[in-house]
Amino acid sequence: MKYTALKGVHDILPPDIFIWQKVEKAVKDIFSAYGFQELRPPIIEATEIFIRSIGETTDIVEKEMYTFTDKAGRHITLRPEGTAPAVRCYIENHLYTLPPPQKFFYYGPMFRYERPQAGRFRQFFQIGAEAFGVEDPKIDSEIISMLKLFFERLGLKNLNFEVNSIGCEKCRPDYKKALLNFFSDKINGFCPDCKRRFEQNPLRILDCKVDECIQLRQRAPRVTEFLCSNCRKHFDTFLSFLKLLNIPYVINPNMVRGLDYYTRTTFEVTCEHLGSQNAVAAGGRYDKLVEDFGGPPTPAIGFAAGMERITSLLKSSGNREIPAPAVFIATIGSPAEKEGLVIASTLRGKGIWVEVGYSGHSLKSQMRKADRLSAEYVLIIGDDEINSGKLKWKRLSDRTQGEISFNEVYNFFIAPYL
RNA sequence: GUGAGUGUAGCUCAACGGUUAGAGCGCUGGACUGUGGCUCCAGGUGUUGGGGGUUCGAGUCCCCUCACUCACCCCA
Structure with a gap:
């Protein structure tokens, strides 16, 4: 084979594409019910935008x-994520002059140079x-609720909603200090990665998968214990709304997000x-990013x-709906072939798949x-039909068949589809 | 960037180091010459990922390389 797609990128084609389209439709249906409107920022942005938002050391x-x-x-950088471009777009187009909240969604490819895996x-x-x-935690709960509805629409089960609050610029430094203090005499027991994390990003020690590190962090201070009163109140109200909306959630105090811009509420499904x-x-949440920008x-x-x-979840749960033509001629x-071509063209003009x-x-x-x-129906046309002026139809699902005159064809097929 | 596994027909996979590398599925045609699904018959395709080596002989063993897969790191 002379040419192949690059490592880590894929062609999306039928039948998989039908699953993609199903998801895309669910996005439009559900998100618009929550008042989110589509945004289409470019795929390339100034490199600086990502460095300043995601964080230099990530x-x-x-x-x-x-x-x-x-x-x-x-x-220039191919966007590795969508929030920073959305924020740039929000500011550049003065969308902050419009009444809050301004709610947007976007959909498209992101790019990261990583080793591919599942x-x-x-x-x-x-x-x-x-x-x-909007600072009101009500909107935090609406976001989670929208996600829940979205996944329900797609029929996805066995999803876990994990939530946490990582505080704000006031309370997080205190927590970080407490964490460093707690870990300082345990460094020797850490895996090599966590030894590095201790220097670079101690929060990440909290979600290390190595047994020794899990043991060592058992009694580590929890971020939720260090929240300032405003963050505490915000988080508690958020949780109360989740209960109100019947969203089963788990508080995961070890959940740390990888991007620097997050504040307060974080969540994962x-x-x-x-x-x-x-x-x-x-x-x-990223309550400071717009200002930073x-x-x-x-x-x-x-x-x-x-x-x-x-x-991939939809595929493994047996989503295999493949669209089929309404009519095969x-x-x-x-003579019949010509007649068939004309009929096909007419029906297609009415939006029927032939x-x-x-x-x-x-x-x-x-x-x-x-x-x-x-195909749902087959129309059969031969010399007999041309001569008699009646063509034969057959419904494949139940093998029923019959005859109709040529000028009845249009009503026969078009009426049910109007 | 690190580690492990896998590369054979369009797809899924067989083939103890030993003849001409096979099967199922799919595709096309036929049996049924104007009626699909079931059955049967027929038909074609391979640089065994690529390169080198060991051997009388390599799809099979060894080395290199590429690709894919999974995991780590990290993340949607």
Whole structure:
């Protein structure tokens, strides 16, 4: 084979594409019921945007970005995530002058240079949603509720909703200090990764998978114990709304998010059937990011859901709906073939999916073809039908058949589809 | 970036180091010459991922390389 797709990227084609379309439809239906409108930012942005938002020392920025300089020497990056571009878009287009909340969703490919594995790719599609301008935890609960409804619409089961609060710029430093203090005499027992984490990002020690580290952190202070009164109140109210909305959740104080911009509420929707990368959606508040980007102080919250992870769950739970033509026109002989082509064209003009046979195949093989396509009806036209002025129809599902005159065809097929 | 596993027909997979690398599915045609699904018959395809080595002989063993898969790191 001369050319193959690049590592970690994939063609999406039938029948998988039907699952993708199903998800895309659910996004539009559910998200619009919550008043989220679509945003289509570009796929490339100035590199600086990602460095400043995601964080200079994160893996995404340090080693995973597709970055290049264009012909004018600008530093450009293929977006590795969607929040930073959405924030840039919000500020640049002065959307903060509109009444809050401003709620948006977006859908499209993201790019990270990583080793591919189950649920992880170099080009991957995310569904993102962002709500700007509201601090009220009510909107946090609406976001979770929207996700729950979205997954329910898709028929996904066995999902876990994990929530946490990582505090604000006031209380988080205190927690970080307490954590460092607690771990300082345990460094020697850590795995090599956690020794590194202790220096770079001690919060990450909390979700290490190595047994020794899990043991050592048993009695570690919990972030929820260090929340300032405002954050505490925000979190408690958020949780009370989740209860009100009947959303089963688990507080996971060890859940830390990888991106620097998060504040207060964070959450993840996970599923055991996904393999090691078990999050189908994740997000949180980023109350300082708009301000950091030069906009007015604007609280905000958002999430991203991984399209490939969602479609893989749908695939493994037996989603196999393949669209089928309404009519297959089988013809014998040249006059009939011409007649069939005209009928096909007319029905298609009414939006009916019609397939025709090709290259003079036998009636038998055309019938077989119609069957393979799962066509609902077959129209049979041959010399007899041309002469009698009546063509034959057959419904494949129950083998019923009959005759109709040529000028009845349109009512016969079009009426049921109006 | 680190580690492990797998590469054979369009797909899923067989083949103790030993003849001409097979089967199922799918596809096309026929039996049924104008009626699909079931059955039967017929038909075609391989640089065994690529390169090198060991051997009388390599799909099989060894080395290199590439790709894919899974896991770590990290993350949707």
